[in-house]
Amino acid sequence: SQELEQSPQSLIVQEGKNLTINCTSSKTLYGLYWYKQKYGEGLIFLMMLQKGGEEKSHEKITAKLDEKKQQSSLHITASQPSHAGIYLCGADPQNDMRFGAGTRLTVKP
Amino acid sequence: EAQVTQNPRYLITVTGKKLTVTCSQNMNHEYMSWYRQDPGLGLRQIYYSMNVEVTDKGDVPEGYKVSRKEKRNFPLILESPSPNQTSLYFCASSLKGTSYEQYFGPGTRLTVT
Numbered sequence: 001s002q003e004l005e006q007s008p009q010s011l012i013v014q015e016g017k018n019l020t021i022n023c024t025s026s027k028t029l030y031g032l033y034w035y036k037q038k039y040g041e042g043l044i045f046l047m048m049l050q051k052g053g054e055e056k057s058h059e060k061i062t063a064k065l066d067e068k069k070q071q072s073s074l075h076i077t078a079s080q081p082s083h084a085g086i087y088l089c090g091a092d093p094q095n096d097m098r099f100g101a102g103t104r105l106t107v108k109p
Numbered sequence: 110e111a112q113v114t115q116n117p118r119y120l121i122t123v124t125g126k127k128l129t130v131t132c133s134q135n136m137n138h139e140y141m142s143w144y145r146q147d148p149g150l151g152l153r154q155i156y157y158s159m160n161v162e163v164t165d166k167g168d169v170p171e172g173y174k175v176s177r178k179e180k181r182n183f184p185l186i187l188e189s190p191s192p193n194q195t196s197l198y199f200c201a202s203s204l205k206g207t208s209y210e211q212y213f214g215p216g217t218r219l220t221v222t
Contacts (some may be wrong), residue, residue, distance in 0.1 A: 007162035031208060041150075042113075042199055042213030052210075088152060092207035096167050098141065 003027075004089055004100035008104030018077050021103045025070040032072045034063050037102070043088065046074075051054045072073040081105045113214035115200050121220045122190060128187045130217050132200030140203045141160045142167070142211070143198040144173065152199070158183055159206065190221045208213035 003026040013019050031050045035043040047056045052067030060077045076083055086102040113134045122128055142157035154167030158177040171193055174186040198217045205207040
């Protein structure tokens with residue numbers, strides 16, 4: 001089955017700093033999803049990447065998909081306290097969804 | 110307001126006592142799914158449904174049952190709960206499958222003693 005490994009597991013940054021979260025798949029990625037979860041709450045969809053080399057942005061969050069490396073990265077520019085939470089990547093081989101363990105982001109004011 | 114609702118939000122029960130967690134969506138979505146989230150293990154899929162009367166096992170289906178008799182509802186049934194089913198459960202729905210944005214419910218925190 002497809003495994004997704006996220007790094008780092010947790011991250012503490014000062015407000016205003018940039019950061020990157022990585023998601024590496026054990027198998028070929030045909031689609032990669034990024035979700036954000038506030039502690040103990042449901043997930044909120046951020047973006048979906050479907051083609052190798054694809055890059056999408058939403059406000060100050062940019063995600064890229066590198067199919068050759070079976071990897072996706074999520075980059076946050078000028079982090080703010082509102083970016084704090086758990087970021088999860090997901091993949092769906094055949095509508096059965098797999099998620100990474102998540103990266104817990106803390107942004108210090 | 111478009112949403113996925115789950116009930117109850119919190120539940121403490123004892124081993125072996127059957128329980129049902131309800132999930133309902135008001136967006137006319139075809140796809141619905143149940144996940145459990147555990148520290149260190151992340152979010153794992155239990156069951157999913159592509160449409161009414163169509164359900165499939167996810168990653169961790171043992172000890173759970175589901176049914177999809179109506180498009181809007183997708184209850185999760187624990188016939189004989191055990192302590193290892195203590196977890197945070199999420200229901201989600203999307204228009205047609207995981208290639209579409211999934212909308213998640215607020216979660217149900219279940220404790221089995």
